[in-house]
Amino acid sequence: MQEILTLAQDPTAWVALITLIVMEVVLGIDNLIFISILTNKLPAQHRVAARRIGISLALIMRLALLGTIAWIVKLTTPVFEVFGHPFSWKDMILIAGGLFLVWKATKEIHHNVDPTEHNEDFIASSATSGFASAIGQILLLDLVFSVDSIITAVGMTPHLPIMVVAVVVAVTVMLLAATPLANFIEKNPTIVMLALAFLLMIGTTLIAEGMGFHVPKGYIYAAMAFSALVEVLNMLARNRRQRAAEKH
Incomplete structure (x- = not known):
């Protein structure tokens, strides 16, 4: 409690907090686009619940990761080398997340270009399993972005309370913006292709970052x-x- 009161009186702590909140919100745009496209494929009555549950669980996961900062920071330690290039657990997480995003975006682009492959049996059967799958995919991708953002946050401030507040504010903004953004994407079909192209680019960028190419x-x-x-x-x-x- 004493540490929080001390930070509240420190102007540099407020600057770090505002900067970190802005960074977390900007990084959350990637998540929001993915969540919007993913949940819009669910039946209308399940979409809002899927967004709220997925983002709420993502908040819990991020706070849990913040509690293991010492372990998170060690993820940047090289584990092995390939052709002289070292790879850490963070690199492998980014590459795996990037490959998942590229696969998912490519698959969705294909479905949008050739929608005749969708059949009613698949849509009907996905009402329940699709809900759980959407939640799982939201958490999977958020894990990738969480590790990256937390490591970045550690480089910006050493104070855990600032990180916690920034994460809570950023996820709250995501929670409030998720449904309006999803509705906008649904009402403007051409936006879907643009959003998928964004995801494809973000996935490629994650792979490049994992391979050691800073973008x-x-x-x-x-x-x-x-x-x-x-x-x-x-x-x-x-x-x-x-x-x-x-x-x-």
Whole structure:
């Protein structure tokens, strides 16, 4: 308690907290896109519950990981080498998560390009098993992003209370934004393909990071923002053409 009161009176602690919250929220965008696409495939009555349960369990998992920071930091220690390049547990987690994202995004892109492969039997049978699968996939991907973000957070501040508050605030923002973002994606089908392309790019970036090639996050988010802006302009143009056609 004394440590928390001391930190509350320290201006540098507040700067670190705000910076860490912003970083966690920005990193959470990747998770939100994945969660939105994943839960939109569930029956309408299960979507909100899947998002809330998945994100809530993700919060519990992140807080549990924060309790094992000493172990998390050791994940950066090299375990073996391949052709002279060292690989740590963190690298292997990033590569595994990246491969999963690339596979998932590629599979979803294929389904969107050729939707005739979906059959009613699959959709009907996935109502219950699909719910559990969605929760599991949300937690799996969040584990990858959690390890990466926590290691980054440790490099920004040594104070555990600051990390805990930042994680709680960031996950709360995710919880509030998950349903509006998912509804927006569902109402704008072209956004789905763009979001899947983002996931494909993020997955490739995770693999590159795991292989030792550092890709500045700013470049990735700048490309995502530019692509999103272009898509917004396309949506505005389509809406104006539709309104003009309705008038005529």
